[in-house]
Amino acid sequence: MDFAYDAEQDQFRASIRSFLADHADPRAADGHDGLLWQRLCTDFGAAGLHAPEEHGGGGFTPVETALVLEELGRALAPVPAWGTVAAAEAVLRLGGADVRKEVLPPLLAGERIGALALVTEADLDPARVPVRADGETLTGTVPVVPNGHVADVLVVPALVGDRVVLHVVTEFEAERQDSLDLTRPVAAVRLTDAPGTPLDEGDLDRLLDVLRVLLAADLLGTAGACLGAAVAYAHTRVQFNRPIGSFQAVKHRCAELAVELDAARAAVMFAALAAAEDSPELATAAPVAKFQAADTAVACAAASIQIHGGIGFTREHDAHLFYRRALTGAALLGSSARQREVLASRLGF
Amino acid sequence: MDITYPPDAERFRARIRTFLAENLPAGWAGVGALPPDERAEFATRWRATLAENGLVAVSWPKEYGGAGLTDVEQVVLAEELARAGAPSGGENDGFGIGMLGNTLIQLGTEEQKSYFLPRILSGEHRWCQGYSEPDAGSDLAGLRTRAVLDGDEWVIDGQKIWTSAGHTANWIFVLARTDPAAPKHKGITFLLVPMEQPGVEVRPIVNAAGHSLFNEVFFTGARTRADLVVGGVGGGWRTAMTLLGFERGGQVTTQAIEFARDLDRLVELARDRGLTSDPRIRDELAWCAARVQVMRYRGLRGLTALLQGRTPGADGAISKLVWSEYFQRYTELAAEILGPELLAPTGPGSGEVLRVAEVGTPNSSRAWVDELLYARAGTIYAGSSQVQRTIIGEQLLGLPREPRLDGGPFAEIRPGKGA
Numbered sequence: 001m002d003f004a005y006d007a008e009q010d011q012f013r014a015s016i017r018s019f020l021a022d023h024a025d026p027r028a029a030d031g032h033d034g035l036l037w038q039r040l041c042t043d044f045g046a047a048g049l050h051a052p053e054e055h056g057g058g059g060f061t062p063v064e065t066a067l068v069l070e071e072l073g074r075a076l077a078p079v080p081a082w083g084t085v086a087a088a089e090a091v092l093r094l095g096g097a098d099v100r101k102e103v104l105p106p107l108l109a110g111e112r113i114g115a116l117a118l119v120t121e122a123d124l125d126p127a128r129v130p131v132r133a134d135g136e137t138l139t140g141t142v143p144v145v146p147n148g149h150v151a152d153v154l155v156v157p158a159l160v161g162d163r164v165v166l167h168v169v170t171e172f173e174a175e176r177q178d179s180l181d182l183t184r185p186v187a188a189v190r191l192t193d194a195p196g197t198p199l200d201e202g203d204l205d206r207l208l209d210v211l212r213v214l215l216a217a218d219l220l221g222t223a224g225a226c227l228g229a230a231v232a233y234a235h236t237r238v239q240f241n242r243p244i245g246s247f248q249a250v251k252h253r254c255a256e257l258a259v260e261l262d263a264a265r266a267a268v269m270f271a272a273l274a275a276a277e278d279s280p281e282l283a284t285a286a287p288v289a290k291f292q293a294a295d296t297a298v299a300c301a302a303a304s305i306q307i308h309g310g311i312g313f314t315r316e317h318d319a320h321l322f323y324r325r326a327l328t329g330a331a332l333l334g335s336s337a338r339q340r341e342v343l344a345s346r347l348g349f
Numbered sequence: 350m351d352i353t354y355p356p357d358a359e360r361f362r363a364r365i366r367t368f369l370a371e372n373l374p375a376g377w378a379g380v381g382a383l384p385p386d387e388r389a390e391f392a393t394r395w396r397a398t399l400a401e402n403g404l405v406a407v408s409w410p411k412e413y414g415g416a417g418l419t420d421v422e423q424v425v426l427a428e429e430l431a432r433a434g435a436p437s438g439g440e441n442d443g444f445g446i447g448m449l450g451n452t453l454i455q456l457g458t459e460e461q462k463s464y465f466l467p468r469i470l471s472g473e474h475r476w477c478q479g480y481s482e483p484d485a486g487s488d489l490a491g492l493r494t495r496a497v498l499d500g501d502e503w504v505i506d507g508q509k510i511w512t513s514a515g516h517t518a519n520w521i522f523v524l525a526r527t528d529p530a531a532p533k534h535k536g537i538t539f540l541l542v543p544m545e546q547p548g549v550e551v552r553p554i555v556n557a558a559g560h561s562l563f564n565e566v567f568f569t570g571a572r573t574r575a576d577l578v579v580g581g582v583g584g585g586w587r588t589a590m591t592l593l594g595f596e597r598g599g600q601v602t603t604q605a606i607e608f609a610r611d612l613d614r615l616v617e618l619a620r621d622r623g624l625t626s627d628p629r630i631r632d633e634l635a636w637c638a639a640r641v642q643v644m645r646y647r648g649l650r651g652l653t654a655l656l657q658g659r660t661p662g663a664d665g666a667i668s669k670l671v672w673s674e675y676f677q678r679y680t681e682l683a684a685e686i687l688g689p690e691l692l693a694p695t696g697p698g699s700g701e702v703l704r705v706a707e708v709g710t711p712n713s714s715r716a717w718v719d720e721l722l723y724a725r726a727g728t729i730y731a732g733s734s735q736v737q738r739t740i741i742g743e744q745l746l747g748l749p750r751e752p753r754l755d756g757g758p759f760a761e762i763r764p765g766k767g768a
C-alpha cells in the first residue's frame with residue numbers, strides 16, 4: 001500500500017515548477033512560446049514521458065506525464081503541450097509500427113508540434129465528422145483545433161465509408177481563430193485532398209480515457225494556482241482594518257474550494273495510476289477525474305476573480321487568463337455533465 | 350505507487366472472513382435486516398463473541414488486554430465488519446475503548462489503567478462523553494459545569510447535553526471548569542465520574558427522527574474521587590484534544606465502503622421507480638458515485654499516510670466535510686426519487702443510525718426518511734461544517750484568525766453568565 005508520490009516524483013515536480021516559474025509567461029508570443037516548449041521537451045522530456053524509449057520517450061508512466069501537465073496548467077504555460085501529447089497518445093496507442101517510428105520521435109523531441117482535431121467525443125459521431133476520406137486523401141474543415149495553427153502533425157477523425165477512423169495528416173492549412181483561451185489558442189484547419197495515414201480502429205474509449213486523465217491534470221494545476229492566488233491575496237488585502245482572509249465569508253469559500261481541490265488531487269492521482277497500470281478501473285476513474293478537476297478549476301478561477309475584487313476583472317491581471325483556461329479545459333473532451341453521463345452508463349445506471 | 354494491501358494484511362483478512370462466516374448467525378444479512386427491537390440484544394451477544402476471540406479493544410496493546418493489532422490489521426478488521434454489516438462492539442465501546450481507553454493508556458496513572466481498563470473490556474463499565482453544554486457547543490472551551498474540591502472528592506454542578514449513549518452508560522468522562530479565574534482553555538479539568546449516584550440525572554432527548562439516542566445529563570452536587578483526574582488539574586483541554594485524536598484511524602477506509610453500499614440501494618430505488626433514465630436523476634446519481642470514489646481514493650491515501658506514520662493534519666476536517674455534506678446531498682436525491690411517496694412514509698425504518706444505513710436496511714420509504722433526517726445531524730455533531738471550514742481555512746490554508754473577544758480570565762468573559 002503506497003498511494004502517494006515518491007521522493008523522485010516530488011523532486012521532478014519541484015524542478016519543473018521552478019523552471020516554469022522562471023521561464024513561463026502566460027502572455028508570451030500570442031499563446032505560443034515555441035522556444036519554451038523546445039526546452040521543456042529537451043530538458044524535461046515533457047512531451048513523451050510515458051512513451052517507450054524506442055520511440056524517443058522517457059519510459060516512465062502516465063503518472064509522470066500528468067505531473068508535467070499539472071505544472072503546465074499551474075503556470076499557464078503557453079505551449080502546445082495538449083495538442084502534442086494528445087496526438088502522440090493517439091499514434092502511440094493506435095498507430096502501426098511504421099507510423100509510430102516515423103511520427104513519434106520528432107514529436108516527442110519537440111522538433112515538431114502535434115494537434116488533435118477533436119474537441120469532444122461527439123466529434124467522433126459519423127453524422128458530425130466534417131472530414132471525409134476519398135481513397136488515400138482527406139478533405140474537409142475542422143472549425144476548432146487547439147494549437148492547430150502551430151502544428152506540423154495533425155491527428156484527425158475522418159469518415160471512411162460509414163466508419164470514423166483517426167488519420168495522421170501533415171498537409172493542411174490552419175487559420176488561428178479568436179480564442180477564449182489565450183494560453184492555448186485554437187485554429188480552424190482545412191484539408192484539401194490531403195494525404196492521410198489511417199490509424200488502427202482500436203479502443204477509442206481507452207484513448208479518450210487516458211486523454212481525460214491528462215487534461216484533468218492540467219485543470220488540477222490551474223485550480224491549485226487559482227486557489228493559491230486567492231488565498232495569498234486574502235492575506236494581504238486589508239479592509240475594515242483586517243486582512244479579508246480573516247472574514248469567514250472569504251475564509252469558508254476558500255476552505256470549500258480546498259476540499260474540492262483535495263478531491264480533484266486524489267482523483268487525478270488515482271486515475272493516472274489506473275492509466276499507468278492499464279487497470280479496468282480507468283473506465284470510471286477517468287470521467288471522475290475529468291469532471292472533478294474541471295468543476296474545481298472553474299470554481300477556483302471564478303473565486304479568484306471574486307476575491308481579488310475589481311483588480312481581478314482587469315485585462316492586466318492574470319485571473320481572467322486562468323478562468324479562460326479552466327473553461328476551455330472543462331469543455332475539451334466533453335462537459336462535466338457529459339462526463340457524468342459517461343460514468344452513469346459505464347456503471348450501468 | 351501501489352494500492353494493494355501487504356500479504357500479511359490479506360492473510361489477516363482471510364482469517365477475519367473465516368471468523369465472520371463461522372460466528373455470525375446463519376443467513377446473516379446485516380444488522381439493518383434485524384427487527385429494531387432485536388438489535389440491542391444481538392449487539393450484546395456479538396460483543397461477547399468478539400471479546401472471546403480477542404477482537405474488542407483492537408487498538409490497545411496486549412499488555413492491557415487489547416488485541417494489539419497493527420494499524421493495517423485494524424483497518425482490515427474495520428473493513429470486513431463494515432462489509433458484513435456486523436458491529437465492532439457495543440453502544441458504549443466507541444467511548445470506552447476507542448476514546449477513553451486509549452487516552453488512559455497514553456495519559457492515565459498506573460492505578461487508573463489497572464482499575465479501569467479491565468472493566469471497560471469486560472463491559473462492566475460503560476462510558477459516555479460529557480463535553481457539550483447548552484451554552485458550549487462549537488465553543489466547547491466555554492463550558493460552565495463547575496467542579497470544586499471538597500476534601501478528597503470533587504463536587505460537580507452543571508449540565509451536559511447531546512450525550513450519546515448516556516442512557517446505557519454507568520460512567521462519564523466530564524470536562525469541568527475548576528478555575529474560573531484562569532483563561533478559558535486553562536481552567537478545565539478532565540474528570541472520571543460514576544453515574545450511579547443521586548447527584549447525576551440522565552434525561553433522554555427525542556431527536557428530529559423521533560428516536561432517543563442522546564441525552565441531557567444533570568450534575569447536582571455529584572461526587573467523584575479527587576484522584577480521578579486525567580492529564581492533571583487544569584490540563585483537561587489537552588486531554589480532551591488527545592482523546593479526539595483517537596476518534597479515527599482504523600476507520601480510514603470504511604467510509605467509502607459504507608456509502609458505496611448504500612448508493613447501490615439508492616440506484617436500485619431509482620431503477621425500481623423507472624427514474625434511472627431521467628437525465629437529472631442520472632446526473633445526480635453519477636455525481637454521488639464519483640463522490641464515493643473520491644472517498645475511496647482519499648481513504649487509500651489516508652491509509653498510506655497512516656502506514657508511513659504521517660500525521661493527518663487538517664485531513665480529518667476535510668473527511669468530515671466530504672462525508673457529511675455528501676450524506677445530505679444524496680439523501681435529498683433519495684427524497685427527489687421518492688417524490689410524493691415521501692409524504693406518507695411506509696415500511697420499516699432504518700433504525701437509529703447517525704451515519705449511513707446499516708447493511709440489510711430495507712429499501713422502504715420510511716427507511717429513507719429516517720436517513721434523510723439523520724443526515725441533517727451529520728453537519729452539526731463532531732464539529733459543525735462551519736467549524737471544519739474554519740479549521741481548513743486557518744490550519745491548511747494558513748488564513749488569519751478572526752479577532753477574538755474571549756481572552757483573559759474566563760469569569761470575566763460574560764459577566765452575569767459566569768460559572
